[in-house]
Amino acid sequence: MVETQEITNKSHPEPIRLGREKSRTPSDKAFSGTIVIAALSSLAILVAILIYLASSSWPVLQKEGFDFITGSTWINSSANPDEQTFQIWPMLYGTFLNSMLALVIAVPVSILLAIFIVFIAPDRLSRTLTVLVDVLAAIPSGIIGLWGFLVFTPVAEGWSKLLNQYFFLIPFFRNDQDQFARSPFIAGWVLAIMITPIITVVAREVLSQTPQELLDAARGLGGSLWGAVKFVALPHARGGIVGGVMLGLGRALGETIAIYFVLNLIFEKVNYFQILNPQGGAIASMIVAKFGEATPDEIRALLGAGLVLFLMTLVVNLIANWIVARSVREKIA
Amino acid sequence: MNTQTLDTSTMKPQYPWKKSRPTVVIANSLIVVIPMSVYAFFFFFTDLPGALIFIAIFLPIQIAMAVIMTIFALGKRRVGDAVLSVLSVTAFSLVLALLGSVLLSVAARGLPAMRFSFLTQNNIYISPTTELTYGGVGHALLGTLTVVAIGTVIAVPLGIASAIYITDMKGRLAGFVRFIVQAMSGVPSIVAGLFILAAFILTDFVGFSALTGGLAYAILMLPTVARTSEEVLKLVPKELRDAATALGSSRARVIMRIVLPTAKAGIITAVILGVARVVGETAPLLLTTSNTNGTNLNPFKDPVATIPVYIFQFLGSGYESSIQRAWGAAFVLMIVVAILFALTRVFSPKGKAR
Numbered sequence: 058m059v060e061t062q063e064i065t066n067k068s069h070p071e072p073i074r075l076g077r078e079k080s081r082t083p084s085d086k087a088f089s090g091t092i093v094i095a096a097l098s099s100l101a102i103l104v105a106i107l108i109y110l111a112s113s114s115w116p117v118l119q120k121e122g123f124d125f126i127t128g129s130t131w132i133n134s135s136a137n138p139d140e141q142t143f144q145i146w147p148m149l150y151g152t153f154l155n156s157m158l159a160l161v162i163a164v165p166v167s168i169l170l171a172i173f174i175v176f177i178a179p180d181r182l183s184r185t186l187t188v189l190v191d192v193l194a195a196i197p198s199g200i201i202g203l204w205g206f207l208v209f210t211p212v213a214e215g216w217s218k219l220l221n222q223y224f225f226l227i228p229f230f231r232n233d234q235d236q237f238a239r240s241p242f243i244a245g246w247v248l249a250i251m252i253t254p255i256i257t258v259v260a261r262e263v264l265s266q267t268p269q270e271l272l273d274a275a276r277g278l279g280g281s282l283w284g285a286v287k288f289v290a291l292p293h294a295r296g297g298i299v300g301g302v303m304l305g306l307g308r309a310l311g312e313t314i315a316i317y318f319v320l321n322l323i324f325e326k327v328n329y330f331q332i333l334n335p336q337g338g339a340i341a342s343m344i345v346a347k348f349g350e351a352t353p354d355e356i357r358a359l360l361g362a363g364l365v366l367f368l369m370t371l372v373v374n375l376i377a378n379w380i381v382a383r384s385v386r387e388k389i390a
Numbered sequence: 391m392n393t394q395t396l397d398t399s400t401m402k403p404q405y406p407w408k409k410s411r412p413t414v415v416i417a418n419s420l421i422v423v424i425p426m427s428v429y430a431f432f433f434f435f436t437d438l439p440g441a442l443i444f445i446a447i448f449l450p451i452q453i454a455m456a457v458i459m460t461i462f463a464l465g466k467r468r469v470g471d472a473v474l475s476v477l478s479v480t481a482f483s484l485v486l487a488l489l490g491s492v493l494l495s496v497a498a499r500g501l502p503a504m505r506f507s508f509l510t511q512n513n514i515y516i517s518p519t520t521e522l523t524y525g526g527v528g529h530a531l532l533g534t535l536t537v538v539a540i541g542t543v544i545a546v547p548l549g550i551a552s553a554i555y556i557t558d559m560k561g562r563l564a565g566f567v568r569f570i571v572q573a574m575s576g577v578p579s580i581v582a583g584l585f586i587l588a589a590f591i592l593t594d595f596v597g598f599s600a601l602t603g604g605l606a607y608a609i610l611m612l613p614t615v616a617r618t619s620e621e622v623l624k625l626v627p628k629e630l631r632d633a634a635t636a637l638g639s640s641r642a643r644v645i646m647r648i649v650l651p652t653a654k655a656g657i658i659t660a661v662i663l664g665v666a667r668v669v670g671e672t673a674p675l676l677l678t679t680s681n682t683n684g685t686n687l688n689p690f691k692d693p694v695a696t697i698p699v700y701i702f703q704f705l706g707s708g709y710e711s712s713i714q715r716a717w718g719a720a721f722v723l724m725i726v727v728a729i730l731f732a733l734t735r736v737f738s739p740k741g742k743a744r
Contacts, residue, residue, distance in 0.1 A: 197670020283470025311578020374576025
């Protein structure tokens with residue numbers, strides 16, 4: 058009797074894990090070791106990227122100093138190495154401008170689309186739309202570039218002319234070259250198409266995690282759907298959406314081929330805000346554009362540009378993942 | 391006491407959540423019909439461009455109609471809903487139109503280039519103006535296959551191992567490894583190409599070849615494989631692992647014989663998603679495989695052609711038949727991606743892709 062009493066008192070006995078630590082055979086250890094090494098390969102690759110890009114571009118970075126980022130001269134003469142100057146400010150700023158334009162277009166569209174999928178569309182339509190968003194995400198960037206150059210550019214040229222015609226008083230929409238193709242405006246649209254699925258997927262995910270009780274309560278109090286979305290769902294999903302936007306930004310910063318086809322890269326002059334002018338920049342596309350006929354020194358400069366791009370996207374992505382993870386964890390807890 | 395009882399026998403149940411009241415039906419049809427007819431009027435009877443009519447005339451009228459009709463049929467409180475609906479349907483149509491435009495133009499312009507020879511012949515003796523009846527993407531198809539195979543062979547074991555480490559071994563560094571894998575998924579494809587270029591090609595370790603392209607692809611595939619496998623391994627019931635451990639299996643045996651076979655379908659999905667992630671990437675290949683017009687079957691030596699680079703090459707040259715070739719190659723690539731996409735739906739458990 059006494060013994061059974063003791064056992065029932067311990068309602069949750071600690072499990073004894075014999076197999077875990079004590080009886081590890083050599084082969085088991087070897088297996089675990091292999092797994093650990095393989096799991097750390099990602100870290101090794103990231104560190105190797107950093108080291109190789111930095112060390113191979115070091116001569117150029119050292120020579121240019123901080124001007125590598127802030128200067129706007131690109132002179133490549135293998136005959137006269139002293140005159141060579143490699144500076145990437147126009148490309149760096151262009152990357153920033155294109156990405157911002159993409160966000161201006163993609164963020165409202167993605168959020169509205171996510172709201173439509175989660176709250177408005179009937180079940181069947183919303184499932185179809187989810188698949189279509191995945192399809193859009195799966196289209197290779199080379200195909201988007203081909204389409205953007207041959208199909209979309211003529212259409213967007215028309216839009217640009219309209220904007221220029223009716224809003225030329227706004228400095229953004231001035232165009233002093235009478236030519237509307239290959240502008241940051243078009244590049245922004247193409248990027249927007251590529252990042253919309255990324256933002257939509259994340260926004261849909263976090264919006265659909267809004268607790269049903271809260272939504273029901275909001276609707277039950279006589280609130281409209283808009284009220285429920287504005288005061289319950291959006292505040293609830295804000296962190297996740299911001300994270301999704303940052304993920305999209307990371308993708309936009311690193312996009313190469315599509316931009317290469319739809320944007321006229323100008324290396325010596327910065328186009329600060331005239332988004333309809335056929336001149337712009339993008340670091341990733343510059344690497345492809347210059348690589349074909351690059352001299353060894355120029356390749357070092359391109360590797361340096363790659364290093365800048367790598368660090369930029371790394372920071373943006375780490376912040377994004379941190380925000381998404383935090384907001385998802387908060388919602389679940 | 392004069393208690394009044396409700397006579398429920400004559401009452402009809404009301405469904406206040408059903409909004410099929412005639413006023414609502416009329417309002418809804420007016421919301422659809424009026425702006426459309428205004429748009430049609432301006433489109434057919436004036437010279438104004440379609441985009442301008444849409445933004446400046448159609449959209450404001452659509453919103454105004456929705457607001458007025460909502461006030462009329464449902465009351466002031468639902469005005470926000472009306473505007474939200476109009477805007478989100480606009481967003482939805484915009485995305486659908488862009489997606490449709492991409493898919494349709496690839497199909498419409500790529501299909502005419504399709505013929506058996508286009509899929510099997512290579513690009514030797516083909517000038518930018520050669521008729522489409524000669525030459526094709528055969529060499530590039532083989533090249534893409536080789537490069538993707540090399541990438542898969544390298545990335546899949548590493549990715550699955552990372553996933554096992556995070557979910558099954560729950561080592562001390564599990565959180566850190568997951569963090570690193572996430573960071574890696576943000577590496578731009580061009581940077582992966584630059585890294586392989588700097589580490590292998592500029593150091594004269596290996597030349598431009600399918601091998602270097604595969605290495606660049608592996609960097610891009612690894613995070614996708616790792617993250618998807620992680621999700622899949624999480625779904626393997628803990629009881630299975632515990633039962634196997636209780637029977638005296640070593641950890642290696644539990645993972646190799648129980649966990650991985652259970653998650654087989656999901657892991658295949660992870661691999662396919664990894665392949666789909668990279669198969670259309672152009673930028674890293676420009677820096678690592680270069681390009682060639684002939685068929686190169688040696689994966690360790692000499693440049694190799696791939697479909698994405700083939701598109702890049704022919705779009706760049708600008709002639710009519712070259713551009714047709716680019717569309718043709720884009721169509722082939724689209725079909726490859728579509729097959730991969732369909733496969734993920736077949737393999738993934740319960741038809742849920744991610």
